Ligand SMILES: Nc1ncnc2c1ncn2[C@@H]1O[C@H](COP(=O)(O)OP(=O)(O)O)[C@@H](O)[C@H]1O
């Protein structure tokens with residue numbers, strides 16, 4: 506047999522394997538590879554294959570939607586296991602910390618320019634692990650990515666399914682993964698650490714192991730037509746072997762002060778007339794709150810402003826003064842110093858807000874600016 510026909514034979518077998526082992530999602534990528542390989546030897550075949558793949562991929566998302574596969578339900582309760590969110594072009598863009606903004610944007614860009622990747626034999630990022638404290642935008646980012654791509658977001662809350670009998674959990678998780686694999690979608694496995702957290706009696710250990718094995722295998726094999734995102738607040742519970750399975754790990758930091766101010770500004774909108782100074786004050790007084798705490802606080806303040814018939818400005822000042830009044834002296838001093846370190850806030854304002862004298866603020870600021878020798 507010639508080298509040529511032996512290669513052809515291998516390709517044919519690969520194609521048969523993909524078609525018959527539930528990997529049909531990977532066929533377009535494989536055919537693209539073949540088309541590239543035979544571009545010089547058989548340009549006609551190469552061109553034909555290329556255009557077949559192109560036509561099929563643009564049709565397939567529409568077809569899959571029409572296929573009408575039923576949403577998986579729990580075998581006992583008959584409740585839906587998945588929350589399905591349609592893409593929403595108006596989904597708000599999260600505030601991204603500089604160190605993760607690029608990672609998230611490239612997840613979107615790779616999909617938008619997927620043809621450039623596949624024509625170079627590359628796949629887009631298929632799986633990502635979002636790690637970080639609660640309320641910093643892990644779920645929101647998954648929703649935003651799906652919306653940017655015009656794909657539905659399928660959410661499986663693992664803390665909910667893991668709470669039931671494990672044998673059932675295994676079936677449920679498998680049903681969801683099977684369902685999600687067959688569509689163009691973003692699948693979010695939320696509260697991913699729930700799997701690791703589960704403490705079992707001896708009879709269930711084997712079952713749990715099997716479930717984890719299935720999950721990890723699925724992460725490896727996730728079809729490039731979809732994206733799998735897992736999110737966790739407790740990264741320390743995850744085995745390093747689990748981390749390694751993901752194409753990308755995004756670590757969401759607690760928001761930095763400037764990002765908190767940006768989030769507040771956005772939540773207030775443009776026309777609320779709240780001065781920059783008070784936004785900065787608020788961003789410091791809220792301290793290390795998560796974005797979700799901040800969002801709730803702003804809504805509270807808006808409601809209060811309406812009911813008190815105050816301007817939002819004044820309501821914010823009222824809130825800040827109440828907060829400060831509750832602080833012990835040492836924290837007031839610290840706050841005064843942090844406030845006066847922000848350029849938009851004068852020492853006089855810092856003093857007025859905290860009740861710490863300007864003299865004291867000046868001395869403390871000079872001391873900390875000068876370091877241990879100052
Ligand atoms: N990065 C962010 N930018 C703007 N708002 C945010 C951000 N992160 C969280 N929020 C607000 O907090 C809410 C909850 O955030 P979520 O994404 O569910 O947090 P997580 O999944 O990290 O626990 C969001 O709906 C949004 O109102």
Ligand SMILES: [Mg+2]
Pocket residue numbers: 643644645695736
């Ligand atoms: Mg979340």
